Amino acid sequence: MELFFKYLQYEKRFSPHTITSYQTDLQQFKEYLQEVYDLEDIQAADHAIIRSWVVTLVQKELDSRTIHRKVASLRSFFRFLVQRGVLEVNPTVRIKAPKLAKKLPAFIPEDAFTQLLDHSEFSTDFKGQREKLILELLYGTGMRLAELTNLKLEDINLSSSTLKVLGKGNKERILPLNPSLVQALTVYLQERKATFPKNNSPFLFVTDKEAPLYPKYVYRVVKKYMSSVSTAIKNSPHVLRHSFATHLLNRGADLGAIKDLLGHASLAATQVYTHNSIEKLKAVFEKAHPKA
Structure with missing residues (x-):
């Protein structure tokens, strides 16, 4: 995970704020794996486990945009693992996040x-x-x-x-x-x-x-x-x-x-x-x- 965050910082040139969001999302997923599936290694997560995590987020009534961001963080991480040869298949490929509600940007008169x-x-x-x-x-x-x-x-x-x-x-x-x-x-x-x-x-x-x-x-x-x-x-x-x-x-x-x-x-x-x-x-x- 640390190598992934360095990749985001130095190769993708993401902002510190964005990297912090990725760190939070991946840490929360890691804690979910430990608590629910007794798994220590985030790389062991498969499609069914990731889908169950998304369902849990929906049940907690999190904002759909927040869920989309968390799924995007996970997708990027597993894509990184595939690119580095750590995994052969990305388990997030068929993961679907809930539909986003269209919100117009808020502004003052x-x-x-x-x-x-x-x-x-x-x-x-x-x-x-x-x-x-x-x-x-x-x-x-x-x-x-x-x-x-x-x-x-x-x-x-x-x-x-x-x-x-x-x-x-x-x-x-x-x-x-x-x-x-x-x-x-x-x-x-x-x-x-x-x-x-x-x-x-x-x-x-x-x-x-x-x-x-x-x-x-x-x-x-x-x-x-x-x-x-x-x-x-x-x-x-x-x-x-x-x-x-x-x-x-x-x-x-x-x-x-x-x-x-x-x-x-x-x-x-x-x-x-x-x-x-x-x-x-x-x-x-x-x-x-x-x-x-």
Whole structure:
């Protein structure tokens, strides 16, 4: 298993978050083998055993997406064993996970984020400017949480109003910065330098103890401010990414351009946002068309 995780890290270049998910899934399957079948070796699992595990997950009423991810983790591991010659047959080939329920990406209304920034009281000190910049960057660029926390000072180019992001698979992309973001970045960098004049951290965001910012802090900031304008949806950093894409599409942005801004590998991943746009078009049609 350790060799598999190194393969994911160095050859597949998966993110630390993704590798942690794989580790959790495989460890849970290993514990299931020990408790139910008294098996110590995960390689001894056959199709029937793996299928019984999936049934157990369904009976526990886990979310279908979670089950799909766990099955995918197992498939990848056994595929790895076959590739390395450890096994001759992959026992997960005919394993089927439950059907996924189609969920549209959650997003906040266009005026809600503006209201959030205009009516929220951000303190003028380093902490307040850090919180404001986190919100502005997530919504203003559509970047992922991991991309935000991994931003380096050298990635920011205020003169050209752009920043460089290292996305999934170590793929770099350049994102444009709107004037509001340039201003927020300028103020934050001034406060950062004044608060920590001797700090040599390469990271854009640092904690009060001058350490790199961690994901849970970002979650707390987003929840703290978004709960004041939206209680109907899960307040997470990814909702701001969904809102970024949905609002661009609603205002006529090209789907291919949105794909590049989000760092999606294929257009299929971006097309999910067209469903939200279609719902808006239907509402306009029903309200305005004489035959609606």
